[in-house]
Amino acid sequence: MKKLDSSLLNMVLVLTCVAVVMGVILAFMNNLTSTPIAQQKEKALADGIKMVMQADDMTVSRIDTLRLLDNKNKEQVFVVYNNEKGAAVESTTNGFGGKLRVLVGFDTEGTILGYTLLEHSETPGLGAKADKWFQEGEKGCIIGMTPSTPLTVSKDGGQVDAITASTITSRAFLLAVNNAYNAYINQKKED
Amino acid sequence: MEYLLIFISAIFVNNIVLAQFLGICPFLGVSKKIDTSLGMSAAVAFVMVLATLVTWLVQTYVLVPAHLEYLQTIAFILVIASLVQMIEIILKKVSPALYQALGIFLPLITTNCAVLGVAILVIQKEMNLGHSIMYAFSTAIGFGLALTVFAGIREQLALTDIPKGMRGMAIVLVTAGLLSLAFMGFSGVDGGLRILLGLD
Amino acid sequence: MNYLNIIKNGIVKDNPTFVLMLGMCPTLATTTSAGNGLAMGLATMAVLMCTNFVISCMKNLTPDKVRIPVFIVVIATFVTLLQMAIKAYLPQVDKELGLFIPLIVVNCIILGRAEAFAAKNSPVASLIDGVGIGLGFTLALTLLGIVREILGAGAVFGYAFIPEDYNILLFVLAPGAFITLGYLIAIVNKLK
Numbered sequence: 001m002k003k004l005d006s007s008l009l010n011m012v013l014v015l016t017c018v019a020v021v022m023g024v025i026l027a028f029m030n031n032l033t034s035t036p037i038a039q040q041k042e043k044a045l046a047d048g049i050k051m052v053m054q055a056d057d058m059t060v061s062r063i064d065t066l067r068l069l070d071n072k073n074k075e076q077v078f079v080v081y082n083n084e085k086g087a088a089v090e091s092t093t094n095g096f097g098g099k100l101r102v103l104v105g106f107d108t109e110g111t112i113l114g115y116t117l118l119e120h121s122e123t124p125g126l127g128a129k130a131d132k133w134f135q136e137g138e139k140g141c142i143i144g145m146t147p148s149t150p151l152t153v154s155k156d157g158g159q160v161d162a163i164t165a166s167t168i169t170s171r172a173f174l175l176a177v178n179n180a181y182n183a184y185i186n187q188k189k190e191d
Numbered sequence: 192m193e194y195l196l197i198f199i200s201a202i203f204v205n206n207i208v209l210a211q212f213l214g215i216c217p218f219l220g221v222s223k224k225i226d227t228s229l230g231m232s233a234a235v236a237f238v239m240v241l242a243t244l245v246t247w248l249v250q251t252y253v254l255v256p257a258h259l260e261y262l263q264t265i266a267f268i269l270v271i272a273s274l275v276q277m278i279e280i281i282l283k284k285v286s287p288a289l290y291q292a293l294g295i296f297l298p299l300i301t302t303n304c305a306v307l308g309v310a311i312l313v314i315q316k317e318m319n320l321g322h323s324i325m326y327a328f329s330t331a332i333g334f335g336l337a338l339t340v341f342a343g344i345r346e347q348l349a350l351t352d353i354p355k356g357m358r359g360m361a362i363v364l365v366t367a368g369l370l371s372l373a374f375m376g377f378s379g380v381d382g383g384l385r386i387l388l389g390l391d
Numbered sequence: 392m393n394y395l396n397i398i399k400n401g402i403v404k405d406n407p408t409f410v411l412m413l414g415m416c417p418t419l420a421t422t423t424s425a426g427n428g429l430a431m432g433l434a435t436m437a438v439l440m441c442t443n444f445v446i447s448c449m450k451n452l453t454p455d456k457v458r459i460p461v462f463i464v465v466i467a468t469f470v471t472l473l474q475m476a477i478k479a480y481l482p483q484v485d486k487e488l489g490l491f492i493p494l495i496v497v498n499c500i501i502l503g504r505a506e507a508f509a510a511k512n513s514p515v516a517s518l519i520d521g522v523g524i525g526l527g528f529t530l531a532l533t534l535l536g537i538v539r540e541i542l543g544a545g546a547v548f549g550y551a552f553i554p555e556d557y558n559i560l561l562f563v564l565a566p567g568a569f570i571t572l573g574y575l576i577a578i579v580n581k582l583k
Contacts, residue, residue: 006456014454018461022265022468029475030261036479044482096382123378123564168382210565212420216499219415261475264493265467272463301463302497304416311493356581357573360412364573372566 049081049088052105052114058083066183078183086113087187091180095120095172096127102176106184111146115177127169134160134173142174147181150174192388194325200381201329207305208337209371214305218338219363221296223349228342230289231296232335236328238278238300239309242271243327246310247320267310268301275301305334341370394519401523407500408531408572409579414500417491418532419568425548427487428536429529434473434488436525438495439504440518441469446509447517453510462505463496470496500528538571539563 004010050058062082070076079090086107093100098121105113115134122128136143140161142151151174152158155167162170205211208218214235221231246267254260279297282290290297300306309330313323344366353362407413414435421431445465446453453461474492477485485492495501504524509517540546543562545553561567 003451004454006454010454011457014452015457015460015464018449018464022464023262026261026265026468026471029472033475033479037475040479040482094382094385096379126560168379212416212565212568213494215415215419216413219412261471264471264474264496265464268463268467268496269460272460302499302502304494304497307497308490308494311490315490356577359576359580361573361577361580364569364576366573368566368569368573371569372561375564375566 048103048116048118049083049105052088052103052116053083053085054105054113055085058085064187066187068183068186070179076179076183078180080184080187086110087184089180089184090118091176091183093172093176093179095122096166096168100130100169100172100176102173102180104177104180106181109146110148110181110185111144112142112177112181114143122166122169127163127166129163129166130169130173133163133170140170142177147178150178192390193322196381196384196388196390197322197325198329198332199384201326202333202336203374203377204379204381206333206337206374207309207330208334209367209374211308213308214303214334217296217299217303218334218341219360219367222338222342222345225339225342225346227296228338229335230292232331232338234278234293234297235300235303235305235334236331238271238274238303239306239331239334240324240327242267242274242306243310243313243323244320245270245274247313247323250314251320263311263314267307271306271310272301305330337370337374341367344370394516397516397519398523398526401520401525402527402530405524406527406531407524408528408535409576411500411503413503414498414528417494417498418535419565419572421488421491422532422536422539422568422571423563424540424544424546425533425536428532428534430484431488431491432525432529432532434477434484434492435495435498435500435528436521438466438469438473439501439525439528440521442466442501442505443509443517443521444514445469446505447512447514450510458510459502462502466501466505467496500524535568535572535575538575539567542571543567 004014046058049060050056060081060083064080064082066078066080068076068078077092081088081090086105086109088103088105090101090103092102099119100122101117101119102115103118104115107113114136117131120128120130122130132138134140134142140163142160145151145159151160153160153162153167153170153174155162156171158174160170160174201207208214217231217235222228249266249270250260250263254263254266259266275298279290282293282297309327313326318326345363348362348366357365401407405411408415408418417431417435422428442462442465446462449461449465470493473495477488477492504520508520512520537547539562540548541553542559543564545551545555545558559567562571
């Protein structure tokens with residue numbers, strides 16, 4: 001079959017046909033996959049909450065989005081996932097490499113049950129160790145602590161060991177945890 | 192002030208080539224001489240800013256309202272390809288000399304992952320239009336800086352005696368690695384700048 | 392057309408990473424670990440096989456002057472399909488490879504191969520070429536990933552076997568990518 005020559009009509013026709021066919025295929029696939037994609041997102045969040053609340057099963061009773069002003073009058077957003085054990089609070093600060101998003105699980109007294117890093121751009125092998133460093137049994141463990149007095153690194157006179165060579169990430173992380181605690185306590189007061 | 196932070200951060204701290212690995216093909220392919228590097232950088236800068244502007248508008252006013260976000264990849268690449276085509280035609284008419292100088296590089300910008308990469312990144316980072324344009328502009332400067340510095344090094348490298356096995360791409364890549372290492376020295380500058388400018 | 396030869400060609404003589412030196416961006420960015428390199432290689436191979444096949448089937452219906460836009464639309468479609476599938480069924484991969492999945496669209500290997508092979512050969516041969524080049528790319532990326540993971544994290548495919556104190560962090564960071572690839576190419580040059 002001889003190749004179609006490059007007349008303007010042929011070019012426009014072929015390009016349009018190809019675009020339309022591809023568009024239809026994409027729309028069809030999008031339909032097929034949009035539910036699984038949404039389910040994956042929900043599952044990831046649910047798993048995160050279960051992990052930080054140290055529970056095998058967790059039902060979120062209420063989700064609150066709090067917008068608070070910090071001491072520099074900048075708005076901070078916290079998402080609080082209330083549940084039977086307490087709440088999982090999502091808090092964001094500026095880390096060494098970019099935004100640091102942490103999910104902290106508190107019991108009803110405000111004691112830390114667990115945490116996980118949702119998003120970070122910290123250096124692998126240094127600041128990125130924050131996902132394990134502050135967990136149970138590790139050098140900078142914060143599980144079981146209550147940030148009624150803000151948690152600080154030992155360099156700043158506090159009780160938490162900072163990640164070796166990653167003081168900035170450690171400080172940012174603790175700030176996120178402290179902010180999350182304050183947001184939760186704030187919300188409980190208003191309830 | 193946010194704009195200054197974006198500017199410094201995109202050029203030095205998160206350099207598009209040396210830290211984010213976008214735009215490597217032209218980086219390795221075009222950086223043999225300083226003047227071609229400068230020409231390529233200018234062309235890329237122009238396309239990048241224009242492309243980011245148009246794709247941002249397409250995303251915000253066409254794809255999102257019509258729930259067609261899944262067409263992002265295809266829409267963006269078509270915008271970029273069309274822009275490059277248009278620029279080629281305009282350049283041919285307006286400045287044939289420049290068109291000749293850029294030669295094959297111009298159509299190659301379509302496949303420059305840095306251009307598509309930046310267009311997608313500003314959407315992912317949820318930047319507004321102003322910040323997106325600043326980011327694209329700064330990234331292009333960062334690209335140009337990396338490219339030109341590297342060309343300077345390569346011009347010197349061409350005069351030295353290199354072991355046979357390392358000649359060609361091998362020594363080029365190792366050198367790029369050392370340049371990337373040097374740029375790592377800028378990490379944390381954006382954090383400090385943020386505090387200095389009172390943005391934290 | 393000997394199909395076995397086509398595959399061997401893609402892996403050795405026309406290896407996209409070590410010989411043709413195409414597709415450098417994902418090569419450097421996604422090889423922080425063996426697993427990531429392997430995933431990226433396979434993803435690219437999947438797209439390459441589909442685009443080579445479809446473009447070859449369409450080659451007589453595609454007027455010459457409009458072939459590049461047509462190729463781009465086809466490639467972009469398959470990349471989007473891949474993106475959807477990964478987001479829906481392999482969210483871990485989505486997290487690790489991030490931006491580089493949509494960037495497969497501008498991977499010079501795919502457009503380059505469409506031009507150099509699929510536009511001139513039969514659909515079946517083009518499909519096999521996609522397999523060959525894809526395998527070549529995957530092998531290169533996995534090898535690079537293995538080296539970087541062993542040197543930088545003391546592990547391979549997630550199994551750590553070197554104590555943390557001996558890990559040279561540089562290799563999982565940006566400079567390490569350049570340097571490792573540089574030396575691997577030097578070694579390949581020596582072996583040629």
